[in-house]
Amino acid sequence: MLSVIDIQTAYGAATVLKKVSLTVKAGSIATLIGANGAGKTTTLMAISGIIASQSGEILLDGEQLIGMPPHRVVAAGVCHVPEGRRIFPKLTVLENLEMGAYLHPRRGKPDEVFSLFPRLAQRRFQQAGTLSGGEQQMLAIGRALMSSPKLLLLDEPSLGLAPLMVEQIFRIIGEINRQGVTILLVEQNAYAALALAHWGYVMENGRIVLSDTPANLMNNTDVQSAYLGHEA
């Protein structure tokens, strides 16, 4: 579904992505792991058109996304849940969800989001700023689903959450994928991400250095010592 081919991206004079290529197959979950500053967030921002790529191609079902403004990338079916969630704190849970469907022809229904996230259903009239961190992450994902995306880009959905909440978020990401949404997941929690994904990429200093099945990556001694927190 998604083919990123040799993209290069810079902040001013500093080239951050150096010929990054990756693919995400329709119906799958791919995960992108790597150290702080490797370029994971930049990769997602390049796909969603928030930052420009100087060269390369980004194809969604064959359609070129490079050069499209972000709102057209969303209309093409890509929805990006950024690091740090960015919900509207003064609006209610339901109003936040409605904002996610705003201007989208294929809009989703709050009840579909509520069936995935029962905790949000209970809090539908609560101000979003009063939710816990995990509930805000659920809301950010739920709001993205309101645009009925083909491809969901998730940037560190488990960041800063308590272990039980991390487990729930990963379970729900799996559920969303089983409902037919293709997912590119960026995570620091490499073990949980690889356990869920169908394919994995490892990024270092703006380059993809490994591309393999999650099982092979988990068995790779370099990956183990760098990202899985144990020596081989």
Ligand SMILES: Nc1ncnc2c1ncn2[C@@H]1O[C@H](COP(=O)(O)OP(=O)(O)OP(=O)(O)O)[C@@H](O)[C@H]1O
């Ligand atoms: N707005 C910016 N201006 C200049 N440089 C930036 C900007 N945002 C990121 N960078 C630099 O680009 C590189 C890649 O950053 P990026 O945020 O993509 O990494 P990341 O893999 O998402 O890291 P993290 O795990 O910390 O989220 C880093 O060297 C970072 O310092």
Ligand SMILES: [Mg+2]
């Ligand atoms: Mg990041």
